[in-house]
């Protein structure tokens with residue numbers, strides 16, 4: 226073995242060690258009717274060795290909870306802000322001042338990246354952000370430099386994997402999509418010049434979701450799939466093949482060493498036939514093992530930072546991409562464990578601590594109510610318009626319930642989402658009743674008849690008025706009011 230090779234091996238193993246010491250990284254979204262209090266989430270991350278977090282927007286309570294925790298933060302800028310940020314450096318300076326500088330200096334938040342936009346080139350957005358993304362990037366970078374943060378905070382843009390493609394179908398055929406090819410090159414060049422990485426989101430689950438003929442094993446990391454041979458390289462999972470398609474695209478355009486971050490990757494547990502705990506565990510365990518061992522890809526052996534998607538479920542996310550969208554969490558919305566994960570270093574996943582729940586009571590269908598009652602479908606529909614019923618769909622965790630349990634599930638979800646508010650179980654044409662007996666059907670025990678967390682009690686236990694929980698509580702009350710109005714109107718018409 227020659228010295229050069231030995232040195233390389235030494236470096237690779239050193240990098241691997243550094244990575245283990247660095248810990249895991251994850252995404253933390255807050256589109257939930259009952260968001261877990263930010264300080265509990267920050268503790269949850271620390272307890273599970275998560276050292277880096279990516280946020281989709283700046284939520285003050287979330288930023289404050291991350292202060293002085295040692296957790297490195299990537300803050301996101303929503304696509305809606307791209308146009309104003311592109312329009313003037315002044316707007317960008319205000320954004321950096323209010324949303325970055327202050328939190329660094331006043332709250333001790335370790336901001337490392339600003340993620341500008343989120344998947345701005347998604348085909349469904351058409352060209353909506355293609356005029357504003359580049360000037361927004363320039364303006365934020367200028368503002369960071371002006372704020373004296375040019376060294377500490379790097380800019381990046383999280384892009385979805387469909388910005389590149391391969392005509393041959395093989396990674397080596399990778400190049401950027403023709404319609405945004407030149408723009409991507411400008412972006413990559415700008416990021417490269419300013420020491421910023423390119424952030425890419427890779428979703429093997431979506432490959433499987435989009436194509437029923439996709440070979441299931443190729444989505445996972447256990448090598449069970451038939452190999453895909455690309456020249457001298459053999460691939461046994463789509464994650465590596467996808468990532469290397471980008472590496473080829475960058476190499477072809479003159480950026481062979483462009484630093485990359487995987488901004489989102491994960492597997493949902495509900496809302497689709499392939500979104501289940503078994504697959505999610507198989508995928509995430511495989512991914513975490515790779516991260517802990519410092520495994521890269523055939524084209525790029527040094528491993529990127531990988532942000533798991535996601536830490537916790539979000540029951541208020543849009544289901545436009547699919548019902549699974551609310552179930553990406555490694556944890557349920559309340560920080561409880563969905564399935565065991567070995568995090569390495571003899572550490573198992575640990576649940577959130579200090580979570581307070583509403584009372585142990587549920588809203589269910591009256592035992593004496595008639596299943597053929599003509600108001601039943603409308604009642605379920607009303608409940609599910611406001612509460613999250615994505616677990617009731619075909620192939621989902623509560624998809625096998627009989628009609629009675631199905632109705633109970635919907636009523637309960639509404640009741641809990643409205644914080645068990647007085648009267649909210651009386652809104653279903655006398656078809657529902659409150660019970661203190663756990664209604665979870667024995668036969669379908671994987672279906673959770675939720676009790677929501679008590680955002681009000683967390684509130685009192687912590688600080689006054691404007692916290693996240695406070696705002697969400699208000700939001701819930703508004704929902705109930707709207708719902709009541711809707712029912713009143715409905716009964717008039």
Ligand SMILES: *[C@@H]1O[C@H](CO)[C@@H](O)[C@H](O)[C@H]1NC(C)=O
Nearest residue numbers: 282283284303319320323324
């Ligand atoms: C800070 O970020 C929030 C959330 O993204 C945004 O609503 C707000 O306008 C930003 N502040 C400034 C001064 O741009």
Ligand SMILES: *[C@@H]1O[C@H](CO)[C@@H](O)[C@H](O)[C@H]1NC(C)=O
Nearest residue numbers: 565566567570571572573574
């Ligand atoms: C982790 O959990 C598994 C069961 O899921 C258990 O067998 C194992 O002993 C646990 N390991 C540690 C270190 O707690």
Ligand SMILES: *[C@@H]1O[C@H](CO)[C@@H](O)[C@H](O)[C@H]1NC(C)=O
Nearest residue numbers: 591592593594595654655656
């Ligand atoms: C509600 O239904 C129960 C039987 O299912 C009945 O005893 C009761 O009188 C009903 N209440 C109203 C207000 O209709």
Ligand SMILES: *[C@@H]1O[C@H](CO)[C@@H](O)[C@H](O)[C@H]1NC(C)=O
Nearest residue numbers: 605606609617626627628631
């Ligand atoms: C349960 O309710 C959901 C939501 O309204 C509906 O889509 C589903 O068909 C229902 N299933 C049964 C068995 O009634």
